[in-house]
């Protein structure tokens with residue numbers, strides 16, 4: 001996983017609640033056995049006017065000009081601003097893959113669905129929870145001022161607006177540590193390999209029916 | 213010791229290690245694997261030169277991509293075929309306790325085959341790269357869906373790092389009337405607490421209406437816990453649980469069985485255990501449910517109407533309703549009974565078990581699918597369910613009524629295979645998600661119970677199945 005570097009980035013506001021992972025990356029793209037190649041199909045049904053299929057040349061497809069990510073002012077956006085319960089639904093990790101591969105490095109919303117939250121951090125996508133009122137303000141500001149950028153400082157756990165305001169956010173220390181150092185969680189868990197083996201051996205005695 | 217919730221007990225029983233900040237390393241007993249979320253995990257494992265920690269924890273099947281007819285012709289779509297063949301190859305190479313590949317007689321939806329083969333046993337931690345893993349909580353398990361990185365993590369370490377969730381108790385007391393089932397209870401709960409109402413919680417379903425549910429019904433209910441945003445859903449172990457498990461191929465026997473049962477009997481919340489949140493519903497007040505929008509919380513009773521956004525004061529919610537009605541092509545205040553589906557889908561890990569098919573067949577018996585219904589599909593959850601239904605003659609009832617009787621799989625629940633809605637088509641579906649495009653781009657989904665789906669099929673519109 002890539003290290004997360006604190007930085008500033010252009011903000012794209014996606015103004016709807018309960019954006020589900022089917023919308024983030026539709027099912028037909030889940031047939032791939034690869035980890036890459038999902039960026040062009042992020043929000044496929046909203047982004048294009050025709051139906052997307054794996055293998056289709058996305059550069060030739062008609063774009064839905066109304067969709068926020070297709071508007072010229074949001075090209076190159078790295079921070080997605082979203083509403084409550086972002087990432088609900090299916091457990092597909094293809095959703096954070098698609099967001100990252102499109103170019104997003106962080107998503108800001110009032111709340112995120114549980115599995116999506118886990119999956120995102122495991123891939124280096126930073127999810128920032130801010131209260132609904134603050135998010136609403138950021139929506140208004142970003143829509144009102146083209147080129148609106150936010151600076152994210154992971155160390156300090158703050159977001160800074162162009163107007164010089166700072167908002168702090170919470171993040172679990174372990175997730176922060178992994179994100180900053182691009183750490184492989186499996187390697188970290190395997191540091192406990194002896195404890196796992198001992199637990200397993202004891203379990204074979206107390207719950208033998210689980211070990212056929 | 214302080215009184216514990218079922219969730220506390222399950223957590224404690226699997227805790228390998230706990231960090232100072234409360235992050236736990238928990239041991240995973242059962243890992244269910246399917247073709248869509250596993251290839252990248254196996255690839256990651258190989259790249260890191262790691263091996264599966266405990267092969268006997270893995271039970272696998274191919275279900276999401278597989279066709280539901282013309283099985284002799286194989287899988288037409290080359291991309292789907294490659295994914296299924298990749299699973300075959302990965303299981304062959306790295307091993308499993310059981311594998312039910314495409315066309316195997318016990319193949320089926322991962323959340324149907326787990327319990328029916330005894331791969332899901334009370335007190336287990338059960339994970340799968342699929343959000344509806346919460347289904348297995350019906351057995352007093354701690355069961356939840358994970359992403360592909362976590363699939364790889366469990367393969368490599370037999371563990372997951374997790375923070376404990378809060379515990380919610382949803383109590384449903386009283387009797388639901390005849391013709392009202394687990395699906396209606398599930399939708400009514402989601403209608404009450406919302407799709408984010410369970411976020412940060414594991415839910416234990418309790419109360420006399422839950423105790424009265426069969427294991428199939430409890431699975432339906434726990435299946436939908438994820439649609440309420442919860443990490444997991446669960447029901448305490450009782451006689452129904454133990455009777456269901458007994459004699460399943462992977463269940464213990466003899467002296468081990470007795471030992472297991474003695475332990476399983478302890479899998480319930482202690483009297484006086486405290487929950488972080490308690491929600492209570494009156495079972496008698498639950499009517500058959502139908503969703504009208506693009507989120508499972510957008511739900512009402514069969515005697516209700518499509519809501520009017522003008523009456524919603526919260527602007528974000530109002531906009532959500534307007535957007536949903538536009539997508540669903542519904543007018544405010546339309547009575548639900550006037551909505552006419554184009555297709556009917558009876559299946560998915562929510563409602564494709566034998567009891568679901570029996571209930572739907574009871575409505576279909578001696579009736580005909582209405583002329584405005586273009587397709588009425590019945591897709592059993594597994595090969596075993598299919599054969600059982602055929603022994604009971606349910607297939608004939610469906611076929612005579614004009615339903616199509618298919619091979620098992622996920623099918624139109626998510627439309628990764630050929631079973632899809634076309635743009636604009638409306639479907640009465642027994643599945644669990646009515647998101648935009650879920651059943652096919654532009655498709656419109658109304659979630660209902662099996663009896664309500666069958667009733668919509670034979671009348672051509674939504675109708676209270678109890679009046680037929």
Ligand code: SF4
Nearest residue numbers: 344560561622625626
């Ligand atoms: S039936 Fe639907 S919800 Fe269930 S596992 Fe298959 S795709 Fe997922």
